[in-house]
Amino acid sequence: MSHKLKIAGWVTVGALAGALTTVSLQTVARGALAPLPLEEMQQLAQVFGMVKSDYVEPVDEKKLIQDAIGGMVASLDPHSQYFDKKSFKEFKEGTTGRFVGVGIEISQEDGLVKVVSPIEGSPAFRAGLKPNDLITKIDDTAVKGLSLNEAVKKMRGEPNTKVMLTIYRKDENRSFPVTINREEIKTQSVKGKV
Incomplete structure (x- = not known):
């Protein structure tokens, strides 16, 4: 040196x-x-x-530091994730307003994207996605190894464009492709039934 x-x-x-x-x-x-x-x-x-x-x-010094912080937070548990300003803005779009995508609430499980719930009336709901379905591929990209934020970015896009998800349904022990047309999704902060 x-x-x-x-x-x-x-x-x-x-x-x-x-x-x-x-x-x-x-x-x-x-x-x-x-x-x-x-x-x-x-x-x-x-x-x-x-x-x-x-x-x-x-x-890139900034990228090194951002990745170090991201790794530190991700090591806490499977649900912790660090967002920089840009990523946080994108994440908030999906939880506080409108966005274009397939309409699912998700988490991560064993490195895959897990469907927590399809949003009622959304393209994913109409396509028959169910809670606990695991998304193993988005178009031709394997999900394992992607962060949750990267997976979300791949599922979002322009209105009236298609995305193909490969789903593994545990209770049926089978994988199958589902092509979904992206739409504008309006999220609700609170929903209830009487």
Whole structure:
């Protein structure tokens, strides 16, 4: 590693350590009892510096940090996911208003997209999707390995365009394709029956 890269790496480590110390002090000042784990944060800063300086191709610092944060949150449990501003805006569209898609409430199970419920009257509802159906493919893309947000993006699109979902229905132990025409979906915050 060249002398300049070593200096840049140590400057990066120093800057991150300083920032983390400041954040740690702010956290303690706000009344939190446990400060940030400085040793582990220094290790993270060292790895960040090495990847930045020694990886065979240039890397995007912001993407590295976003991916590190995403990995940290995703490791908590299968339902936790980190959203940056853009992803959060897209996610909110599906939960607070209107969007173009197939009309299903989903979660993740074993790396696949699980249908929690088709939205009543939606294209997915009319196509016969059921709670607990697992989506294994979206068009020609295998779902395993995609984040929930990536899967949602693939199912959304322009109105009156088609998307083919490959469904695995556990209770029938079978897989089958379903072609669904995307439509504008209006979501409800609350629904009830009397």
